[in-house]
Amino acid sequence: EVQLVESGGGLVQPGGSLRLSCVASGFTFSDSAMTWLRQAPGKGPEWVSFISASSGTTFYAESAKGRFTISRDNSKNSLYLQMNSLRAEDTAIYYCATPRDVPNVFDYWGQGTLVAVSS
């Protein structure tokens, strides 16, 4: 069974930093591209960042460029999102997700971790 478990969310002041983690199991993590998405309260999902299986390719949403960094450690089956210079509009539930076989179609999602940016 595929499992994705996020952690690292919390309450942070504007301008602060957080590092989210996602631990994967039930599939060959080192063969799988991974994605971070987020969902603000009452809004639809928003794609945040993508990383290829080998870490050779990364993409970021405009809202994340220059502030967020996606990375992974295949030896630990873990995905990360380093978030700096956080803003109120970054408040959301953050999900890690991965496809079953069609790129960028998200069959598997974690339960999410809540990031709240507020003073």
Added chain:
Amino acid sequence: EVVVTQSPVTLSVSPGEGATLFCRASQSVSSNFAWYQQKPGRAPRLLIYGASTGAPGVPARFSGSGSGTEFTLTISSLQSEDFAIYYCQQYNSWPLTFGGGTKVEIK
């Protein structure tokens, strides 16, 4: 960026009735289009990909159609567990984008 617009925002349906949800993309995304269902407090669940292919385990009452810029999700006979929010997504180009959602509520 491809903007995805969903309609209607809310759809009131009686159990057992059918429902049709719409999405429009601001430019052609071919058939690189997916639909998700989300219930309160849960992550989205993939229903349809490739515009019309059902994801594993999805009941046959869910069907998708369309290509290019116009897409439809049809639920043939709503069951109690189908009342939820539905989102569409294009994966034809970066950035990946989602629609704002259609809430299907009990009439």
